[in-house]
Amino acid sequence: MPNNQIQIKTGKDILAKELAALRGSVNWTHHASCVDIECSIDAYPFTAQARNSAGELIGYVSAFSDGVFITMIGELLVHPDYQRRGIGAALLKRVALRYPGVSIQAHCPSDGLSFFVSQGYASPEQGVRVVSKNKTPVNESVIAWASG
Numbered sequence: 001m002p003n004n005q006i007q008i009k010t011g012k013d014i015l016a017k018e019l020a021a022l023r024g025s026v027n028w029t030h031h032a033s034c035v036d037i038e039c040s041i042d043a044y045p046f047t048a049q050a051r052n053s054a055g056e057l058i059g060y061v062s063a064f065s066d067g068v069f070i071t072m073i074g075e076l077l078v079h080p081d082y083q084r085r086g087i088g089a090a091l092l093k094r095v096a097l098r099y100p101g102v103s104i105q106a107h108c109p110s111d112g113l114s115f116f117v118s119q120g121y122a123s124p125e126q127g128v129r130v131v132s133k134n135k136t137p138v139n140e141s142v143i144a145w146a147s148g
Contacts, residue, residue, distance in 0.1 A: 020032070089119055
């Protein structure tokens with residue numbers, strides 16, 4: 001591969017430590033262990049990556065979809081040294097090619113809104129709330145009660 005060429009490909013041949021370094025480069029504040037990152041990579045049915053000519057991971061996208069109504073972007077990351085070169089757009093295009101005709105949604109930080117709008121995404125006129133819950137242990141007695 002020539003020195004300035006970027007390779008985009010799908011697949012899960014990504015090391016957790018590579019993705020951890022990429023996450024750190026974009027200052028993601030939620031730290032995860034390599035075991036957590038490996039679980040995340042394995043859990044997503046679709047992942048794509050961008051690598052520079054030295055083979056370094058410089059971009060990553062993960063997504064899941066029901067194949068009919070919705071596709072959700074899990075993570076879309078591009079190393080700051082490679083931003084504004086079309087890498088994020090190319091990664092999003094891989095998601096759209098994998099799930100053609102299915103609506104794609106992403107949880108978008110405010111500093112990423114202009115990127116998504118430039119790619120044809122629209123922000124709803126009415127505000128959308130994102131709710132989340134931290135990992136909590138499941139109480140086995142609650143499961144037994146609910147199922148019986």
